[in-house]
Amino acid sequence: MTDLHPTLRAVTDRIIARSRDTRTDYLRRMDDAATNRPGRAKLSCANWAHAFAGAPVKDKLTAMTGSQPNLGIVTAYNDMLSAHQPFERFPNIVRQAVREVNATAQVAGGTPAMCDGVTQGRPGMELSLFSRDVIAMSTAVALTHDAFDAALCLGVCDKIVPGLFMGSLAFGHLPVVFAPAGPMPSGIPNAEKARVRALYAQNKVDRATLLESEVASYHSPGTCTFYGTANSNQMMMEVIGLHLPSTAFVHPDTGLRDALTAAAAKRAVELARSGEGRMSRVVDEKSIINAIIALLATGGSTNHAIHLVAMARSAGVLIDWTDLDELSSCTPLLARVYPNGSADVNAFQAAGGVAFVVRELAESGHLHTDVTTVMGEGLEAYYQEPVLDENGKLVWCDGVTESLDPDILRPVSDPFQKDGGLRLVQGALGRAVIKVSAVKPEHRVVEAPAAVFDSQEAALEAFKQGQLDRDVVVVLRFQGPKANGMPELHSLSPALSVIQDRGFKVAFVTDGRMSGASGKTPAAIHLSPEALAGGPIARVRDGDIVRLDPDRGELTVVGCPDFAERPCAPRTEASLQTASWGYGRELFGAFRHVVGSAEEGASVVFAQPPAGPPGTDTPPDPNVVDRTMDA
Structure with a gap:
């Protein structure tokens, strides 16, 4: 087994030491919840009857046995996000899949899902980051019915996956699997899209020309194909081990995507029956660091300098920008995907995709391999890629061991640059x-x-x-x-x-x-x-x-x-009023008042330390990084 890179080892040790108290407290709470029996075992008959009152007869009969897993689906479906439009039909795929293994599945609840592509430059963008914590809260509302043995999260885009992740970790005593929808097919080249935008900014082309270009780029169901926050989300869920392997960049509305969605649901049921793969054990210091490394190695979204901090704190793990900077210094840049290159995520997937990146990083000592995933122990399963055989059955094969396009994807031995670029x-x-x-x-x-x-x-x-x-x-x-x-x-x-x-x-x-x-x-x-x-x-x-x-x-x-x-310049009254009222912004005044700083994750969830249970000390404030641990 390849030794870890020394910088990776040093940063890991520092984060583990810094997080000792908050991580211990989190695991204690999750362990307590895990020993409190599944929801179906402690809900009263009236409670349980309410939970299945609207279910089909077959599902009611399965539920009435009291012995079969019930899968809670948390969905961020809406028609506004092209990436989330395919989720409209996923619940039926999931229900049918788990019936085949004598289990049940229910949509536990929905979360809001904003499209930043629609709100860019508009007042609604000022609700965008706060929507992440709203999503975390709404995920908790969905799962707090306590009627589920595992959860399946359906989300893709910018704030949605971090919010689902944060909310699910409050139920980390359960297995949780994330199921994506995949990217849209490639449209016009990204360089051409950027060229037309620049011309429009200089008044050299009219709005009709700009709209024609944008429609040719964003043209069908699926994630936007540049490597922004949405696609960075999918890559990280895979590397953390909450996806099935190589599922991030399979197109929607295909037989392979449907098979992967069904397989994700069945895997969640398997984990519920075995008692393995609890989210609190999948997400730990090492898996969070793996996500950071993979983000840096692929030139991913800067938004995750905020999101990852908040996501980690949901599991009791304390990271900051010094950690990201030091990890970047030892992480080779392996991918050139727009805006860091001209290729899109479909070309990245064709060149080798996440499976190639995981193999390269793991085998060179740039990832922790002693981790737990929804597939079991280690990362070897994530070197694989799914295909449908001649009978339409989902099977797994080894991913490529050499990049199929070195202009897009390279090995650790020949990176685009020696550091991660953040x-x-x-x-x-x-x-x-x-x-x-x-x-x-x-x-x-x-x-x-x-x-x-x-x-x-x-x-x-x-x-x-x-x-x-x-x-x-x-x-x-x-x-x-x-x-x-x-x-x-x-x-x-x-x-x-x-x-x-x-x-x-x-x-x-x-x-x-x-x-x-x-x-x-x-x-x-x-x-x-x-x-x-x-x-x-x-x-x-x-x-x-x-x-x-x-x-x-x-x-x-x-x-x-x-x-x-010098004195600080005052904020103008006009600026204050604009930010405070209209387009729903007045509803988020309390959020603006208590939110933490960007380096603390810009979260309202962790703006105050959680109170410990009666008779215990309050755990340390997760907003305070103890630098004495770093020496």
């Missing part, structure tokens, strides 16, 4: 993350005068007026979780790209998010502390020289000795 930058402006895997080396270091804005709209207007046609660091503040829910600011991407293409040095600094599709211009994002919490970004003035140097890990203000003594 870096921590820090200094006078605080701590932020930057994804450099899609940024050419000559564009990464920027030192230029700041242009300061308090809204995305103001920054775009300045671009349209030609005020940003120069070397510039665009500073956009009051975009953090406390200010307005921390929206993605992807609508700025075409404008920033145009400035760079005109030959100017350009960078973006914000306490908001950019996008899971962060692209070719350097962007220091998730800056903490945020402006509304007194973060130094509120002290920056137009014309200040800001230096962003991801190679040295620097984000600072140059030649301003009194910077730390």
